[in-house]
Amino acid sequence: MNKAEETRTYLRSLNLSWCRDNLDQTLQTASSTDISYLDFLNRLLQGEINYREKRSEERRMKMAGFPFVKSIDEFDFAFQRSITRKQVNQLLDMQWIEKFYNLIFLGPPGVGKTHLAVAIGLEAVKKGYKVSFVNMDDLIKHLKLETTSTRSRQRMKRIMASDLVVIDEIGFVPITRQEANLFFQLISSLYEQTALIITSNKGFEDWAELMGDPVITTAILDRIAHHSEIFNLTGDSYRLKHRDSILRL
Numbered sequence: 001m002n003k004a005e006e007t008r009t010y011l012r013s014l015n016l017s018w019c020r021d022n023l024d025q026t027l028q029t030a031s032s033t034d035i036s037y038l039d040f041l042n043r044l045l046q047g048e049i050n051y052r053e054k055r056s057e058e059r060r061m062k063m064a065g066f067p068f069v070k071s072i073d074e075f076d077f078a079f080q081r082s083i084t085r086k087q088v089n090q091l092l093d094m095q096w097i098e099k100f101y102n103l104i105f106l107g108p109p110g111v112g113k114t115h116l117a118v119a120i121g122l123e124a125v126k127k128g129y130k131v132s133f134v135n136m137d138d139l140i141k142h143l144k145l146e147t148t149s150t151r152s153r154q155r156m157k158r159i160m161a162s163d164l165v166v167i168d169e170i171g172f173v174p175i176t177r178q179e180a181n182l183f184f185q186l187i188s189s190l191y192e193q194t195a196l197i198i199t200s201n202k203g204f205e206d207w208a209e210l211m212g213d214p215v216i217t218t219a220i221l222d223r224i225a226h227h228s229e230i231f232n233l234t235g236d237s238y239r240l241k242h243r244d245s246i247l248r249l
C-alpha cells in the first residue's frame with residue numbers, strides 16, 4: 001500500500017469520508033499554492049465539517065416534512081398587513097424556540113398562515129433546530145395508530161424529539177372527545193419542552209365546539225397560549241386574489 005492509500009484507509013477508519021474523498025485534490029491545491037502544513041490540515045478539516053453540516057441540514061430538512069418550500073422573501077408583506085417584516089425578522093433570531101414559546105397564526109383560508117409557518121420552520125432548520133411539520137388531521141391519525149403502526153410510532157417519536165413542532169390547520173375537521181384527549185396528552189408532554197407553531201382558521205372561542213369538550217379544550221388552550229405570540233391574520237385570500245385564470249379576456 002502506498003502512503004496515499006494508507007492515509008485514505010486511516011481517514012476511512014476515522015469516518016472522515018470527505019477528507020478521504022478529497023485528499024488528492026486538497027494535496028494538489030496545497031502543493032501548487034505552497035500553503036503551510038497548518039493551512040493544509042485546516043482546509044482538510046474545514047471541508048469535512050462543511051460537508052457534515054450540509055448533510056445534517058439536508059437530513060433535518062427531509063425529516064421536517066414541509067408540505068412545500070417557501071421563504072420569507074417570497075412573502076408579500078404589502079398584501080398581508082397584519083404582520084410586519086420587522087416582527088418576522090425578530091422571530092428569526094429563534095429566541096422563542098430556546099424559551100419554548102409558541103407562535104399562533106389565526107385567520108381565514110388563504111391569508112398566509114401555512115406559508116409563514118413553513119418559512120419560519122425552514123429558517124429554524126437552517127439554524128440547526130430539529131423541526132417537524134404535521135397537519136392536524138395526520139397528527140390525530142398518528143396519535144391513534146401509535147401503538148399499532150410502526151410508521152406512526154416513528155413519526156410521533158420524531159415529533160417528540162423536535163425542537164419545534166408545526167401543527168397546521170387545527171379546526172378544519174372537528175375531532176372527537178377521545179381524539180381531543182390524545183391531543184391534550186401530546187400538548188401536555190410538549191409543554192415547556194418544545195416550541196410550537198399552530199395555525200387555525202378558527203378563533204379560540206370556537207375551539208370548544210371543534211374538540212367536543214369544553215374542559216379538555218380549556219386545558220389545551222391554557223398550555224398552548226401560556227407562553228405565546230398570537231397573530232390574527234386578516235384580509236383577503238392570496239389564492240383568490242392571485243388566481244390563475246386560463247381565460248385571457
Ligand code: ADP
Nearest residue numbers: 075076079080109110111112113114115238239
Ligand atoms: P393559509 O394557510 O392561511 O390558508 P397559505 O399560507 O397556504 O394560506 O397561502 C395560500 C397560498 O398563497 C400559498 O401558495 C402562499 O404561498 C400564498 N400566499 C399567501 N399569502 C401570501 C403573501 N402575503 N405573499 C405571498 N404569497 C402568499
Ligand code: MG
Nearest residue numbers: 113114169199
Ligand atoms: Mg394553511
